[in-house]
Amino acid sequence: MSERTRSLAVLGDGEPAAAVRSAATAADARLTDRSEADGIVAVGDAALRDAMRAVADGDARPVPVLPVGGGRHAVEHDFATDRLGAVVDGLGGSAASFDGFSRVAHPVLAVDGAGVDRRRFAAADAAFVTAAPARISEYEIAFSDGESVSVRADGAVVATPLGSDGYAAAAGGPAVSPGGGLSVVPVAPFTTRPGRWVAPDGVRVTVEREEEPVALVVDGTRRGTVAPHRAVRVETAATVDLLAPTSE
Incomplete structure (x- = not known):
C-alpha cells in the first residue's frame, strides 16, 4: 500500500x-x-x-x-x-527531529478575565496600556508561586519567547529562549530601578487605579478595556511545535 x-x-x-x-x-x-x-x-x-x-x-x-x-x-x-x-x-x-529539522515547543497564551470580551490567545504578547498618552496607572502582577509586585507605569506586557524580542524588548525586557518562561515587563515605569521578570507559566494582572482607562492589547490588536480591581489571567494554554533547522 x-x-x-x-x-x-x-x-x-x-x-x-x-x-x-x-x-x-x-x-x-x-x-x-x-x-x-x-x-x-x-x-x-x-x-x-x-x-x-x-x-x-x-x-x-x-x-x-x-x-x-x-x-x-x-x-x-x-x-x-x-x-x-x-x-x-x-x-x-x-519524532523530535527529522532530516534537518527539529520540533521546538513554543507557548501560546490564553488571556481571560474582567474586560475581556471572550477568551483570547496570544502567540507573541498581551499588553496593558493606559488609553490616554503619557498617563500612568498602577498594576499588581501576581505570579504562580504566590509572590506579587505592584508597579506604577504606562503599562505592562507579558510576552512569550516568540514575542520577547518585540514590544517587551523595546520596553527593556530580556529575550527569552523557548522553554525559558515568559517575559514580564513594565512599560515606562515611574521608578529609577524598574523590575523585569521571567515567569515560568503565567501571571495575573490587576489594574489598581480607576483614574485612567487601561486597554488590553493582544498580539497588537486592542481587545477591550480592563476593569479595575479585577484580575486578568495571562497563562500558557497550549504549546505549538515550530520547525527549526538543525545545525549541519
Missing part, C-alpha cells in the same frame, strides 16, 4: 507565499486549509501568529508549523523552499 499524500497549509500573501506553494506542489504535498493540514507553513510574522492562535483555539489541528521570514525563530525563505521536501516527508511522525 502506498503512503498517503501529506497535506500542507501555506498561510501568507504575495510572491513569497506563492513560491512556497509552488515548492509544496513540487514536493508532492496536497495544498489544503489549516483545519485539515498535516503541517502549516506560515510566511511572515502575521501568518505565524495566526497559525499558532488557530492551533491553540482548535481551529487547526495540532500540527507542526514552519515559520518563514526574517524573525529570530523563522527560517529564511530560500532555505524553506529548498528544503520543503524534507518537511513534507517528516509530517505525520512524532
Whole structure:
C-alpha cells in the first residue's frame, strides 16, 4: 500500500507565499486549509501568529508549523523552499527531529478575565496600556508561586519567547529562549530601578487605579478595556511545535 499524500497549509500573501506553494506542489504535498493540514507553513510574522492562535483555539489541528521570514525563530525563505521536501516527508511522525529539522515547543497564551470580551490567545504578547498618552496607572502582577509586585507605569506586557524580542524588548525586557518562561515587563515605569521578570507559566494582572482607562492589547490588536480591581489571567494554554533547522 502506498503512503498517503501529506497535506500542507501555506498561510501568507504575495510572491513569497506563492513560491512556497509552488515548492509544496513540487514536493508532492496536497495544498489544503489549516483545519485539515498535516503541517502549516506560515510566511511572515502575521501568518505565524495566526497559525499558532488557530492551533491553540482548535481551529487547526495540532500540527507542526514552519515559520518563514526574517524573525529570530523563522527560517529564511530560500532555505524553506529548498528544503520543503524534507518537511513534507517528516509530517505525520512524532519524532523530535527529522532530516534537518527539529520540533521546538513554543507557548501560546490564553488571556481571560474582567474586560475581556471572550477568551483570547496570544502567540507573541498581551499588553496593558493606559488609553490616554503619557498617563500612568498602577498594576499588581501576581505570579504562580504566590509572590506579587505592584508597579506604577504606562503599562505592562507579558510576552512569550516568540514575542520577547518585540514590544517587551523595546520596553527593556530580556529575550527569552523557548522553554525559558515568559517575559514580564513594565512599560515606562515611574521608578529609577524598574523590575523585569521571567515567569515560568503565567501571571495575573490587576489594574489598581480607576483614574485612567487601561486597554488590553493582544498580539497588537486592542481587545477591550480592563476593569479595575479585577484580575486578568495571562497563562500558557497550549504549546505549538515550530520547525527549526538543525545545525549541519
